[in-house]
Amino acid sequence: MIDLGKKRALIIDDSPAMCSSLRTTLSNFGITRCEMSNSANEAVFRIRQRDFDLIVCDYCLGDGSDGQQILEQLRKSALIAPTVAFLMVTAERGYEKVVSCAELAPDDYLLKPFTAETMRIRVERVFEKKDVFAPIYELIGGGKAEEAITECDRILDLKNKFAIDLIRLKGELLITLGRHEDARLLYEQIIAARAIPWARIGLAKTLSMAGRSTEAIETLELAIADTPQYLGAYDLLAQTHEQQGNAELAQNILEKAVDISPNTLSRQTMIGEMAYRNGDLETAQKAFGLVVNKGKYSFSRSHNDYVNLSRALLDDNKYEEALNVIGDAKKSFENTPELELASSVMESLIYQGTARHAESQKALAKALEVRKEHGLRLSDAVSIDLAKSCFLNDEEDEARALVKDVVSNFYDDEKIQKMVRQMLDKVGRGNESQDLIEKSVTEVIKLNNEGVLRAKNGDLAGAIDLLVAASKRMPENVQVALNAAHALIVDSDRNGWNEGNMFLARSFINGHAAKHANLDKFKKVSALFKDVSLKFGVKVA
Known part of the structure; x- marks a missing residue:
């Protein structure tokens, strides 16, 4: 009771x-x-x-x-x-x-x-x-996913009336741990008895993780056909199609989901970003406009919503509207360095579009000053905007350095590279895009491989110096960060507990947990961190 x-x-x-x-x-x-x-x-x-x-x-x-x-x-x-x-x-x-x-x-x-x-x-x-x-x-x-699965099984053995919910949670945990084959078998057993929408989506995730994208798409299409209001299927189907290069089809799928449920702000942001990448400025403006208007009363509203809308208006040559949106952002939010930098970048681009070159240069100078003074980590979109402003204001060395940083941080993200190419086209440097991107990708792969090779050859100190420096320069690059963390942990394992190194390793791991917790490499490095901590009697929170 x-x-x-x-x-x-x-x-x-x-x-x-x-x-x-x-x-x-x-x-x-x-x-x-x-x-x-x-x-x-x-x-x-x-x-x-x-x-x-x-x-x-x-x-x-x-x-x-x-x-x-x-x-x-x-x-x-x-x-x-x-x-x-x-x-x-x-x-x-x-x-x-x-x-x-x-x-x-x-x-x-x-x-x-x-x-x-x-x-x-x-x-x-x-x-x-x-x-x-x-x-x-x-x-x-407590980070004990394997034990949580065991507990699911224990309760299921008791023939609990919440069995279907327990199975659903177990499947999600298996996917989190990268055990996609076990999860696939579980979902297939459920579907064989009853084609539940969440089980089909789970099955599609496991198929996608196994590189079986065509089967994943077919599974999601069946789920949508049978249960058109189950919107999670649209999101995953759109994501899968965009990964395969079908960006317009992906957008159409998300638009269908938005037609059914227009008030989910996270999905409106997704469709706004996708439409912007696809050059569909009308849809991007509509989506970002809704996020701004509905988000006015949200406790988690962000100035980035205003920047997104302003960017879409700017690219549509609606300069006055774009400037007004940035003005609204500055009135609506506390003047943080992040807002000051993002708004200054957008103002620089807007002034450049209206041939107010002196004002554009002044706004750009302010953005660069704020960035240097506060050492800000920029989002990919703001970094690309800043690079664009630098190119337009003849700050070419700064612009190329920014492009290199963005590509280095997201060297395996085709969406980011597409945005960089589009930006370079807009500033009349499309002929340089392939060279700039390829060189940046090649450099980061070479640097990463060199660090890994040093570690394999026993030069842990050299690997740590190289990979830690690289990770600090490219904070969004998950592969470099995890390799740096791995080298730091191995050093403590072999040479005795090093509080400073393990603290740094933890920071690299935690810095990528939100986005990359499902990566196999992330799980292995995290597990090694826990094992080594346990070996030396150090409690892991």
């Missing part, structure tokens, strides 16, 4: 009367520790202050935000643990809104009007499931 009296709840609704009504309903079945928020920002403030066991959130909020955005950003920012129950409440029975809620997978959602008894049953069921999954979540949180 679930003891609801120990649970702390947060109700989010723009109507104070509805908040009070829901609080009364919750208190009637034991949840008396209950706080209320009438806006998304107030809710997030409370969530940052203390832990809640249950969040009951209305879909439609009067401040311009909605429950979907709150859930998306809470999970994206890891502000709520997997053990927190999130219930969505909505009076909207329309297809689009309900699909949007379902896509973000709240633990449950209630359609108004509902009875107190209905809510009690739903809440108890959600907490019953959370209790079953609690030991698994704890293992995952």
Whole structure:
């Protein structure tokens, strides 16, 4: 029996009367520790202050935000643990809104009007499931994915009623560990019994990981045909097609997903970026414009959304609009060095487009000054914009150095290289693009290989010097960072614990965890770090 009296709840609704009504309903079945928020920002403030066991959130909020955005950003920012129950409440029975809620997978959602008894049953069921999954979540949180899989199997052996959810989580863990063959067999067993959409998507991921892209595409197309509202299939299908060079087809697929559920801001950003790469400025402006407008009320809004929109307007020769967007960004956000640099770069490019050359050079000088003063790590898009401004303002050495840095950091990313080529075409240097890119790629591969060779030949000190210096120069290059971390760890393993080296190794690993945790090499280096730490009795958080 679930003891609801120990649970702390947060109700989010723009109507104070509805908040009070829901609080009364919750208190009637034991949840008396209950706080209320009438806006998304107030809710997030409370969530940052203390832990809640249950969040009951209305879909439609009067401040311009909605429950979907709150859930998306809470999970994206890891502000709520997997053990927190999130219930969505909505009076909207329309297809689009309900699909949007379902896509973000709240633990449950209630359609108004509902009875107190209905809510009690739903809440108890959600907490019953959370209790079953609690030991698994704890293992995952401690970085013990293998043990978490074992725990999934243990609970499955008990014939638990949440078996299908346990199998789903087990499949995700297998993929995280790179055990795609085991995951494939698991998903195929599920599909043989019932063609569940998430199982088909999981199967497609395993096929893609095994290099079987054609089969992955066929699997995703079947999933979409059978369940057209399951939007995760569109995202993976679009990603797979773009990787194969079918960029326009990939965009069309994402557009279909956006037509079904237009309020997921992360997908709008994806389609905006893809449309921009494809030269479809109208779609890019529409997508980025929606992100800016809807994101005004989001606690995780970013000045980068404004920069994206300004860039798309600039390329469409809408100079005044582009400048106004940057002006709005400067009014809407605290003046951080990152914002000052990005806005100065965009202003430089806009002024250049309107033949205000002196102002363009002044804005560029400001951007370069901020970059040097604060030692900022630039995003790939801002780096390319800065290189473009340098070329247009006859700062050619600076421009080439920036291009080299971008390509070196993302030497195996065709999307970034495509953006670099497009930029060079726009500044009239398309004939140099292949040479610039090839030289940069060749240099980083040569440098990386030399560091690895030194390590293999026993010159760990030389390998560390080379790879650490290279990783600091190319902080986004995951291969160089992992090779540097590997050399640092091996040195401690062979020559005794070196606190400084292991701290640096940890920083290289953590710096790429968000984007590259699924890489086989990342997993091997991370495992080696833990093993060596354990060998010397050092606890790994």
